[in-house]
Structures are given as structure tokens and as C-alpha cells.
Amino acid sequence: MPCLSCSDLRVSFRIQKKTARAVRGVSFELDDRKTLGIVGESGCGKSVTASSIMRLIPAPPGKIEAGTMLFEGKDLLSIPEKQMREVRGRRISMIFQDPMTSLNPVFTCGHQVAEPLILHKGMGKRAAAELCAELFSEVGIAEPKRVFSSYPHNLSGGMRQRVMIAMALACSPRLLIADEPTTALDVTVQAKLLELLKKLQDAKGMSMILITHNLGIVAGMAHDVMVMYAGEVVESAPARAIFDSPRHPYTERLLKTIPSIEKRSGRLTVIPGTVPTPLEIPDGCPFHPRCQRATERCGKEHPALRRVDGGGGKHQARCHLYG
Ligand SMILES: Nc1ncnc2c1ncn2[C@@H]1O[C@H](COP(=O)(O)OP(=O)(O)OP(=O)(O)O)[C@@H](O)[C@H]1O
Numbered sequence: 228m229p230c231l232s233c234s235d236l237r238v239s240f241r242i243q244k245k246t247a248r249a250v251r252g253v254s255f256e257l258d259d260r261k262t263l264g265i266v267g268e269s270g271c272g273k274s275v276t277a278s279s280i281m282r283l284i285p286a287p288p289g290k291i292e293a294g295t296m297l298f299e300g301k302d303l304l305s306i307p308e309k310q311m312r313e314v315r316g317r318r319i320s321m322i323f324q325d326p327m328t329s330l331n332p333v334f335t336c337g338h339q340v341a342e343p344l345i346l347h348k349g350m351g352k353r354a355a356a357e358l359c360a361e362l363f364s365e366v367g368i369a370e371p372k373r374v375f376s377s378y379p380h381n382l383s384g385g386m387r388q389r390v391m392i393a394m395a396l397a398c399s400p401r402l403l404i405a406d407e408p409t410t411a412l413d414v415t416v417q418a419k420l421l422e423l424l425k426k427l428q429d430a431k432g433m434s435m436i437l438i439t440h441n442l443g444i445v446a447g448m449a450h451d452v453m454v455m456y457a458g459e460v461v462e463s464a465p466a467r468a469i470f471d472s473p474r475h476p477y478t479e480r481l482l483k484t485i486p487s488i489e490k491r492s493g494r495l496t497v498i499p500g501t502v503p504t505p506l507e508i509p510d511g512c513p514f515h516p517r518c519q520r521a522t523e524r525c526g527k528e529h530p531a532l533r534r535v536d537g538g539g540g541k542h543q544a545r546c547h548l549y550g
């Protein structure tokens with residue numbers, strides 16, 4: 228049974244009397260104890276998709292127009308807000324790119340991690356502090372006592388991110404959503420934190436959604452990969468199939484942007500052109516103006532997401548090259 232099953236999610240933002248469709252019919256399944264990687268360039272709708280799971284879309288201007296999000300027998304998009312609060316931070320936790328937006332500058336890190344335990348789990352002050360220290364050492368904080376009484380701004384970026392992870396794990400969630408959790412950090416710290424996340428996921432039996440624009444990160448972490456472009460899923464498959472035989476020209480191009488040691492001397496390939504904003508999505512295939520393999524049909528007809536060969540029947544691509 229999947230841990231999370233999302234079907235036909237549609238999210239829009241009302242901007243200056245226009246409707247920007249940021250997420251346009253996204254569906255996916257996340258298996259129990261597995262990691263789904265969501266990749267795509269900036270503005271493709273990754274974070275909006277993730278925030279919709281937690282129902283954290285600012286409304287207005289945002290609106291979840293349609294879709295279902297099945298989790299533990301409930302549709303998260305239709306349960307009352309009171310029930311949703313039970314899910315948020317308890318059954319599903321989220322880690323963001325910038326811990327400063329989630330950590331409160333006026334409280335010590337210890338306070339911020341222990342407080343939810345006292346509030347949600349009814350723990351006593353001392354028990355919460357003990358569990359907090361335990362969580363801090365689990366996430367590789369060498370001096371839990373010092374960090375416990377430190378304010379976020381007194382810590383390094385990597386250390387702050389560890390505190391965020393401890394906070395996200397405090398209530399033993401079943402699903403962890405990590406939205407670009409390491410992009411703000413330098414490469415060695417990044418690698419360490421990703422390794423840590425993977426280890427914790429295994430140990431705790433969590434499912435995970437990992438959002439990044441870096442397919443290289445996804446390679447070592449995700450079981451399945453979903454590639455988004457202009458608010459849509461353009462390709463999804465088991466990770467190996469994505470790397471061994473990408474089908475969508477966009478995925479191919481994204482793969483070429485992964486910096487590797489061999490390519491270090493050369494220039495990093497970036498895909499020419501830009502992602503269309505949700506207000507100016509071109510007709511036909513939204514990628515066609517940037518696609519080297521586009522034909523006349525691509526500018527006219529919107530391709531459907533179709534099953535392609537390989538990937539154990541789980542490989543899908545939205546491209547006229549297939550079908
Ligand atoms: N609060 C908001 N108000 C208006 N538009 C928004 C809002 N949040 C997101 N959008 C729009 O929705 C689209 C998708 O944004 P989203 O943040 O999901 O992109 P992303 O794939 O996460 O990109 P990035 O890699 O930069 O994080 C963007 O065009 C963005 O401008």
C-alpha cells in the first residue's frame with residue numbers, strides 16, 4: 228500500500244486579476260519507506276506541490292483547485308483544518324531549504340525542539356529535554372548541550388539544518404518532506420546531511436519526498452523520480468530508469484547539467500531558455516520552445532503522460548516522441 232497517493236492536484240494563484248496555474252494535474256504515488264525525488268528547474272511547481280500535501284498554500288492568493296491526497300486513509304485536501312493540524316508536524320514533517328525561515332530567532336534551539344514534544348505529546352519538561360538531547364546526537368550534533376541553549380543565529384548553516392532535521396523527527400513522522408534541504412550548504416556538509424537523512428529514514432521506517440533541482444542528489448537517495456516542468460509531471464520512473472534511459476528531452480537535458488568530476492574542467496551545461504511562468508504557458512508541449520527535438524505537432528498539441536517501455540511498467544513520459 229502506498230504511503231501517499233496524490234491524484235490530479237491543481238493549484239493556482241490569483242495575481243493581478245489573472246490566474247496563474249502553478250500546478251496543473253499532478254499525480255504520483257509514494258510507497259511506504261521509499262523516497263520519491265521531485266526534480267525540475269526553478270518555478271516548475273515542486274514546492275507548491277509539496278506545500279499542498281501539508282495544505283500550507285497561502286490563501287489568498289493561492290488555491291488548491293482540485294485533487295486528492297490520500298494519506299493514512301484520509302484525503303488531506305478535504306479533512307477539516309483541525310484534523311489537518313494533527314497531521315502536520317506529527318504524521319508529516321517538512322524540512323525547508325533555509326532553516327532561518329523555520330527556526331524562530333528569539334528562542335533557543337532546545338526550546339524549539341522540546342516545545343512541540345511538550346505540547347503535542349504531553350511530555351514533561353525534563354523528558355522532552357532528554358529526548359531533545361537524544362535527537363540532537365542522532366542528527367550528529369557533537370555538542371548537544373551547547374546547541375540546546377544556543378540561538379539559531381549562533382550556529383553554522385549546517386548545524387542549523389541539523390537542528391531542523393531534529394525538529395522534523397521529534398514526533399516520529401511517517402512522511403518527511405525535504406524541500407531543497409541542503410542547497411544553501413557547501414558540498415561536503417551537503418553530502419554529510421544527505422547521508423544522515425538516508426540513514427535516519429532507514430532506521431525510522433519513514434517515507435520521504437526529496438525536492439531538488441539537482442538530479443545528482445536524487446541519484447544516491449531516491450527510489451523513484453518525478454520530473455516536473457511548468458506545473459506538470461513530464462516524466463516519472465524508478466530512479467535507475469530515469470538515469471539509464473531518460474525518455475523526455477527535458478530530463479535528458481537536466482541529466483546533462485549534473486556537474487561531474489570528468490566535466491569539471493568543461494562548462495556546466497545549462498538548458499538554454501527559461502521555464503515559462505504559470506501566466507504564459509505556451510500552447511502544445513510547454514517545453515517545445517526549448518526542445519531540440521520539437522516538431523510542428525509539439526507546438527500545437529499538448530502531449531499526455533503515457534507509459535513507455537522499461538522501468539517495470541512504471542516509466543511514464545509526457546512527450547509526442549512516444550505514442
Ligand atoms: N505565494 C505565491 N504567490 C504567487 N505565486 C506563487 C506563490 N508561490 C509560488 N508561486 C508560483 O508558482 C510557481 C511554482 O513555484 P514553486 O515555488 O513551486 O517552484 P519550485 O519548482 O519549487 O522552484 P524552486 O526550485 O525555485 O524552489 C512559480 O511560478 C511561482 O511564481
Ligand SMILES: [Mg+2]
Binds near residue numbers: 273274275
Ligand atoms: Mg521550491
